[in-house]
Amino acid sequence: MPELPEVEVSRLGISPHLLDQTISEIVVRQRQLRWLIPEEIHQLHGQPITAIRRRAKYLLIETPKGVAIVHLGMSGSLRVLDDPPAPDKHDHVDLVLKNGKVMRYNDPRRFGAWLWCAPGESHELLEHCGPEPLTDAFSADWMMERAQNKRVAIKTFIMNNANVVGVGNIYACESLFSAAIHPTTPACKISKPQWQQLVTDIKQVLAQAIAQGGTTLKDFSQTDGKPGYFAQELQVYGRAKEACHVCGEPIQQMKIGQRNTFFCAHCQR
Incomplete structure (x- = not known):
């Protein structure tokens, strides 16, 4: 997708x-x-x-x-x-x-x-969207406030468009790996320094993917017909049982919110 x-x-x-x-x-x-x-x-x-x-x-x-x-x-x-x-x-x-x-x-x-x-109107699909992840509105302070008392898994939390838009499954997995956060950690348990790191990593991962033309899996290719190249940079997504590039331990896979989730149990705590 x-x-x-x-x-x-x-x-x-x-x-x-x-x-x-x-x-x-x-x-x-x-x-x-x-x-x-x-x-x-x-x-x-x-x-x-x-x-x-x-x-x-x-x-x-x-x-x-x-x-x-x-x-x-x-x-x-x-x-x-x-x-x-x-x-x-x-x-x-x-x-x-x-x-x-x-x-x-x-x-x-x-x-x-x-x-x-129509002009001057808003569409219901866009009315409750959170901030864009590549803007200053998406910040550690914003996410900490949204996460208060939320025990939902952090991966599910950052994929919720009401909190921040557009962090889909691939980039949620990759950002959590970069921030060394286990995907099942309750959102309310993420510390301020962890939020600062995670927000930074989400921005970097998305910006890198855009710069490289998007990720080609099954269906996507660019408007000029050329594929995206970010798939060559994936650290955990789609790499179940392969060696982690950082520690060498096998990448693990589990379902969170009915979505395949990839992570390194050694690097992500």
């Missing part, structure tokens, strides 16, 4: 092609994604694209008439095509620009979304 770095890489990839361009048409071949694509999405016709932002794992394509909210789901991807071939069965949405380019949305599993938000 594309996580925050992959979504940010997609934003960076499509922005030079879409920003300040005018939409001539939006072609919807399959309305039934995770949610039904609303008819209001066709208000994009004839609209200039004034901004392309990311909030959590959602891409926001802004126009004077409103905002298209795009989520890549489990297997969604975006391509900007100069001379688009005939669409295949998983090419569900085309955003056609007046200059002839097409941004094509492909989603084999159809767990993604295209939603609509």
Whole structure:
């Protein structure tokens, strides 16, 4: 599933092609994604694209008439095509620009979304999101305050979008390893120095992943078709029973909140 770095890489990839361009048409071949694509999405016709932002794992394509909210789901991807071939069965949405380019949305599993938000309104999916992890709003003080009396596992806590957005499974595992914190530690038991380290490591891990083009697992590739390379840097995720790069002990795997969790029991206490 594309996580925050992959979504940010997609934003960076499509922005030079879409920003300040005018939409001539939006072609919807399959309305039934995770949610039904609303008819209001066709208000994009004839609209200039004034901004392309990311909030959590959602891409926001802004126009004077409103905002298209795009989520890549489990297997969604975006391509900007100069001379688009005939669409295949998983090419569900085309955003056609007046200059002839097409941004094509492909989603084999159809767990993604295209939603609509009118000007001046907020969408319910974004109303309760916590701070962005790469901003100053995401801090040790903020997380300590949120974690008071919370006995939930720290891995579950940092993956909760109400506390901080976009720290998905891969990057939660990697950040906790970097901070030497065991993933089952209750959030309320994390000390101020540990929070300072963990916040720093989350920022560094996400920034590194973005710089390297996102992590390629099964479904993600960049908008230019090139894969991400962060998978070559993974310290624990997907490395069950392999030797820890730091201590040599085997990486362990367990389920936390029904998510596969990878950690080093020797390095993470």
